[in-house]
Amino acid sequence: MSESYTITVEPLGREVECREDQSILDACLRNGVWLPHSCTHGTCATCKAEVLDGDVDHGAASTFALMDYERDEGKLLPCVACPRSDVVIEADIDVDESVEVFPVQDYTGTVVELEEIALHTRRLVIELDRGIGFNAGQYLKFQVPARDGLPAVDRTWSIASPPTETRRLEFHVRNVPGGRGTDGWVFGGLTPGDTVSVAGPYGRFVLKTDDDRHAILVGGGTGLAPLKSMVRHALENDAYDGRLTLYQGARTREWLYDVAYFLSLADQFPDRFTYRPCLSEETEAECGADATAYGFGMVTDVIAADHATLSGCTGYLCGPPPMVEAALKTLMGKRLFPRDIHREDFFNEGDKATGGVRSPLIKR
Ligand SMILES: Cc1cc2nc3c(=O)[nH]c(=O)nc-3n(C[C@H](O)[C@H](O)[C@H](O)COP(=O)(O)OP(=O)(O)OC[C@H]3O[C@@H](n4cnc5c(N)ncnc54)[C@H](O)[C@@H]3O)c2cc1C
Numbered sequence: 001m002s003e004s005y006t007i008t009v010e011p012l013g014r015e016v017e018c019r020e021d022q023s024i025l026d027a028c029l030r031n032g033v034w035l036p037h038s039c040t041h042g043t044c045a046t047c048k049a050e051v052l053d054g055d056v057d058h059g060a061a062s063t064f065a066l067m068d069y070e071r072d073e074g075k076l077l078p079c080v081a082c083p084r085s086d087v088v089i090e091a092d093i094d095v096d097e098s099v100e101v102f103p104v105q106d107y108t109g110t111v112v113e114l115e116e117i118a119l120h121t122r123r124l125v126i127e128l129d130r131g132i133g134f135n136a137g138q139y140l141k142f143q144v145p146a147r148d149g150l151p152a153v154d155r156t157w158s159i160a161s162p163p164t165e166t167r168r169l170e171f172h173v174r175n176v177p178g179g180r181g182t183d184g185w186v187f188g189g190l191t192p193g194d195t196v197s198v199a200g201p202y203g204r205f206v207l208k209t210d211d212d213r214h215a216i217l218v219g220g221g222t223g224l225a226p227l228k229s230m231v232r233h234a235l236e237n238d239a240y241d242g243r244l245t246l247y248q249g250a251r252t253r254e255w256l257y258d259v260a261y262f263l264s265l266a267d268q269f270p271d272r273f274t275y276r277p278c279l280s281e282e283t284e285a286e287c288g289a290d291a292t293a294y295g296f297g298m299v300t301d302v303i304a305a306d307h308a309t310l311s312g313c314t315g316y317l318c319g320p321p322p323m324v325e326a327a328l329k330t331l332m333g334k335r336l337f338p339r340d341i342h343r344e345d346f347f348n349e350g351d352k353a354t355g356g357v358r359s360p361l362i363k364r
C-alpha cells in the first residue's frame with residue numbers, strides 16, 4: 001500500500017489526498033478540483049504551478065517544459081509531479097464558467113469497432129461499462145498493457161463523438177512507427193471484443209458553447225478527432241449559435257477520412273457549417289473530377305486565401321505541433337487575438353525529449 005499525502009491547492013484552499021505514486025493533477029481532477037492542463041505528460045507546460053510548501057518528485061517533466069532554474073525556484077508540473085510529503089501548491093486557476101467540470105474516473109471499455117479509415121489511420125470505437133460526462137473536445141487516457149517486459153503506459157486520444165453519446169465513444173488513431181500505443185497496440189494486436197482500461201475526461205480544448213462567433217476549426221491528420229466531436233455537438237445538439245468552418249489538412253486524399261460525412265453535413269446545414277478539406281501534396285489536375293471538393297496547398301494557405309480578415313472569429317487548432325503553430329500564425333496574421341484561439345498540440349513522448357513548448361504568445 002503506497003503512502004498518501006495531503007495536497008492543498010491555493011488560492012482555492014482546497015485539500016485532496018494524493019498517493020505517492022499518483023500525480024498531483026490526477027488527484028485533483030479525480031476529486032473535482034480543476035487545474036489547468038493540456039498534454040498531461042509533462043511536455044506542454046500548461047499546468048505549471050508553484051510549490052509553496054513540501055517536497056515533490058518532478059517525475060517525467062520535460063527539461064524544456066520545466067527548466068532546471070524553475071525547479072530550483074520551486075515550480076512544478078502537477079501533471080507528472082508526485083508528492084513526497086504534504087504539499088501546498090499555488091496554481092493559476094482560470095475557471096471558465098461555460099465549461100462543465102466532470103471529475104476524472106476510471107472506466108472499462110470493450111472495443112466494438114476498429115477499422116482502417118485512411119493511410120496509417122484507424123477509427124477505434126469503444127463501448128464503456130457506464131456513461132461518461134465530458135465536453136466536446138476532451139480526451140481519454142488509455143492504458144496500454146505491459147508487453148515484452150515493458151511496463152504499462154498511458155496514451156491519450158481525443159474523443160471524436162459528441163458528449164450526448166456517453167457510452168459509445170469514437171477515436172481516430174494515427175500509427176507512429178515504433179510507438180508503444182499505436183504500432184505496438186492499436187495497430188499491433190488490439191481487436192474487437194478486447195477490453196480496454198481508460199480514464200477521463202481530460203483537457204481544456206473544448207467547444208465554448210456560450211460563444212456565438214464564427215468558429216474556424218483547423219485539424220491536421222487525426223487532429224480532426226476533437227473537432228468532429230465539436231462539430232457534431234454544435235450541429236446535431238444545437239449546442240453552438242455561431243457558424244462553423246472546418247479545415248481538414250492532409251498531404252493527399254489517401255490521408256483524409258470522413259470527407260463524405262462532412263460534405264453531407266455541409267449540405268444539411270448550409271447556413272451553419274462549411275467544410276474545407278485541403279491537400280498539400282496533390283494538385284487540382286491529379287484530383288480530376290473530384291477537384292471541386294478540395295482546397296489545394298497548405299491548410300494555412302487555403303485559410304489565408306479564403307478570408308481577408310478573421311477579426312471577430314474564434315479559432316480551434318488541433319494536430320501535430322508544427323501545424324498548430326503555423327495555423328496560429330496564420331490566424332493571428334488575419335487579426336485574431338491569441339485569447340480567441342484555442343489549441344491542442346498532439347505532443348508525443350518524442351516531443352518531450354526535443355522540447356514541446358513553443359509559442360509563448362498563447363496560453364495553452
Ligand atoms: C491532448 C492530446 C490528445 C491527443 N489525441 C490524439 C488523437 O486523437 N489521435 C492520435 O492519433 N494521437 C493523439 N495524440 C497523440 C497520442 O497521445 C500519442 O502521442 C500518439 O498516438 C503516439 O503514441 P505511441 O504510444 O504510439 O508513441 P510513443 O511510444 O509515445 O512514441 C512516439 C514517438 O516518440 C519516440 N519516443 C518515445 N519515447 C521516447 C523517449 N523517451 N525519447 C525520445 N523519443 C521517444 C518514439 O520513437 C516515437 O517516434 C494526442 C496527444 C495529446 C497530448
Ligand code: FES
Pocket residue numbers: 036037038039040041042043044045046047048065077078079080
Ligand atoms: S499538462 Fe502538464 S506539462 Fe502539459
